[in-house]
Amino acid sequence: MHSIGCLLRSQKDSGGIRKDVAKSGDIRERIEARISQGEFLASMLFVAGKQSEEVQDSFVANLSKIATSVRELLENNNLLEKLPYRPASYWPSVKGKTFAFIDGGVANIDLPSAAPIGIRVGSYIVRPGDESERRERFNIELQLVDDLYSASGFLYDDDFLDIAKLRDAARMVSEVAAAYRLAALSGDEQLDAVVLHGPLINPVAPYGLEDFPAFSVSACRKLLNDETWNGEERERQFVSIYLEVLERLRSTGTPVVGAVERSIGRDPVFTRRILDRLQKSKVLKEKDAKKLEDAIIAYGLNDASLLDVVLAEDEYVTPIPVMRQGPENKWPEEWKRKIREYPDALTTYIKPSALVMPFRVEAFEGISDFASVLELILHTSRLLPSYGFPVGLDIVDKFAKVPSWMSRSVKGQHQVVLLKKALESGDPRTVAFAKRVLAARGRDWLFRPSV
Amino acid sequence: MDVRAPKLKSAAKKKSEKTTGRPAEDQSHEWPRIGTVVGETSTGRYTFILKNLQGKLGDIVATRVEVPIATGGKKEVATVWGRITSIDRFNPFFPAEAAQELANENIKLLDTVLSGSRDHLEAEVLILGTTFGDDPGAAQLSPLTYPVKPSAEVLYPPADDVRRLLTGEDDKKTPPPPKLSIGSLIARSDVPVSLSARDIVSRHLAILAMTGGGKTVAARRIIRELIELAYPLVIFDPHGDYLGFFEKRALFPKSRVRVLFPSIRVRQDNLGVISDLIDKMGKKLTDAQQQFYYYLLSNTSATDGQKAVEYIQRLIDHADNIAAKKRKKDDHIADELADTRSGTMNAVKRSLEFVRDNLRQMESNNARLRSQSRFKEYTFEEMPDPSDAPDEIVAPGTVSIFYLAGYDHLNQSAIVSIVLEALFAHRSTLSGVIPPFQAVIEEAHNFIPSRQEGTDETPSLPTIRKVITEGRKFGTGLVLISQRPSRLDETTLAQCNSFLVLRLVNPRDKSFVRSVMENLSESDANILQAFGRGQGIVSGQAVRFPLLVQVKFDADLVSEAIGDEDFITEARAWKPDPQRKANAEIFKRNMNKDTQKARSDENERTTNDRRNARKRPSRRGGIKPDF
Ligand SMILES: Nc1ncnc2c1ncn2[C@@H]1O[C@H](COP(=O)(O)OP(=O)(O)OP(=O)(O)O)[C@@H](O)[C@H]1O
């Protein structure tokens, strides 16, 4: 681990000591504050399992070295931005603008069956400063349950055993489809920004499996908001249709971002991307980049937990494009060309306040005025000071959520039991029959209170 | 946003076709939808999300549910009727921390992206019962046997259907059973509320509310309805609240309204009450004095119908007589009095005199009140003897109002006891002299006090207990009215099968009412204090289910003579008696200081003596005429 020390020292030697000392003091403070909140416990345990005792002893010191290094790299290479939080002047400045927040809700029914997939995507469109009736609009943009069971066509053409994957795929594509519908609005209805709950661009390789059913034509038409669309089966596969919707969404030119509430996984994808870029542009030695990356991984830090101590309040990392599709060798052979076409996500992490973890924000490359969207993100996040996430997404999340009582009431019904039995039988015809029964009789379960 | 409504309808329609095997013609599909059932439901209550401004507290709402019917797995669609007992309003889209930030930064919600328009209204519904088929009034309202379905739609039935629900099958019968119309639903003035007259006259009604809550107004309404039915009425009126019926008797041409003043008369059959009364009014007697008193009682004959005052006078004379004999050492003195000292006799005599004076005082109080100029249009009659002439009190189309003002509680209670006891005796012995009747008792806490009040010797308590317990058999119904329910005798009150509870604030009264009224829900108990004037909850046998009611105010019954006193005006207009003033001046002018002083000393002594004589500590304290 002394390599980090070296790195640190070498940077210090290169000047700006006073400033660096101050910064590392801040970082140390942030780390200690986080540790007292139990935040780094997982990392500490992670280290404990792998590293020598001496390293464990100096956990805080080393973590602080890593974070200071990252911070200084960002600073030296102009990769750190700061937004002012100035609500009193910001809000009046966006008076009359229109912002949309989008989130998908999934009926959470714990059944080993394809049947009760219920996805709906809600939107909350709001015009700050507007005193008329038009100020707020809540809407369910898309609802994919009807299609799943209606006689006019199933959501998918066929059954597939991994129901979670079907559900995820349907949710991802319907969220961007809803964003597309809104982003495409023009004239009086033209939006100034669309904020999605979740990543804008998701990895698609896991859904490119053989046997993964294609969406029905009618489902695709709905997703593309295009009643005349007619596509071959391959074009109706998730990998194709998702890209199609994304491209259409991008081409609207409306600023669209995805805000990712939680970072899962330990892999510091974003930080690695930064190091790669610096290295590629020949401003960072491969050796140093490798050392830092190794240290980050050794300490079990992911992007959010690392940047949490690197970034100060109201700061974000200069957005950089991140390829989201994972290593090419894991891509299914028949989809490789298609997956290569997927756009990168212009990505940043923003830390809206000292109290909260930074979160990831993604946009398409070429988005116009990302900075002002990030200003919106900052100001809307500050309205939930201790949660630190755009309040508009919190609002639409509550709106779109399929209430648990609704899911529960489905579970309680004997039709479902019937379906379970059918699935246990493993006979596809029985399964199909059971689904039809469920479709005919149990449809009102998804009716949410219309308030 | 409600694009799904048509589908929902057809889905529900399909379902009812399936289960009942007949076309879903239910009119409920035309009833407006006002919300959706959410959360956990039971057979007793459910919660629903109410659409903005579509319903309010107290509203009768309906929803539908499939219930299993006995024969093998079949089911039927039931209409479940309920009443909204509470509504919570919250905005789930408006986080509390955002409010904090708005306040801290001094920014307006409107300027931000926060949502302020999406209030959730969560209404709680008490289930009243279910009906099957189309007509809400068609069948008996039966209990719900299977819980309401979460996600079911909640409907707002129109006034006509609610009205039919409230009246049940009654409207179908010919002739329809008699109703006492009392007002309308609080939430819906277009739906009238009435009580089943049969249940009121045989099963009793209690009207409870804090003072000013509207008890008297409600009682007048009910009395008026009973008058319309020509039902015989006896009203015990301590304050003259009901004299207006006499004043406005022209409104009831077919009825006879009488205002009666009490006179306490002795009869063999009420001698017990009278002697008790004398005993209680008088000074506490020692054992020896008590013995002498009993001697007097049993050796002084009473003529039936003789006034109590006169009878007491005879007791006094008798005592005098014996005392005189004793003084003269007369031999003709009864053996049992041989040891009675004359001091004992005098003490008893003084006690009787005290009682006699009190009674006279109260009689004259009452008379003075009656002769006030505001009653100049009134014809008060002395009350007929309830034992001998009950039919002069209770007769078809007759309203007898006993004006009890001027008497203290004990005497009022004795009067009520004597009258009711006699009338009840006639009914219960089936003497055939009087028809069934309804008695109205205002200020019931004075007539049926609870044991804690320490007045369980109130003479009217056992009488009313008996009447209320057996009234069902003999047609002697009661309306009990009180502003302090917790001071009422619980066993008596519990005999009331119907309750009208208006505004009630005192927590003890509220919890007492809850304990007596079995089916009063907690949320209903909680709104008692929020009722406005004349608003209340009516429950019990007289209605199909508990209802929030706005009692109709009969402005035409407001008495000009009684009315609300305006003391401010009275005090302002007050003129001291000039003659009295002039007399006082004479003394001021003519009497010198010394004489004046001497006089006043003497004066003081004599008044003190008199006060001592008069104000014997009686068991009940001094008499305070109750105006
Ligand atoms: N149903 C009603 N509608 C309108 N006003 C009413 C109603 N009931 C009562 N009030 C008003 O409230 C006043 C008091 O009513 P009321 O005399 O019936 O009260 P109460 O409960 O009998 O009071 P108390 O205990 O003092 O006798 C009435 O004079 C009238 O102005």
Ligand SMILES: [Mg+2]
């Ligand atoms: Mg009153």
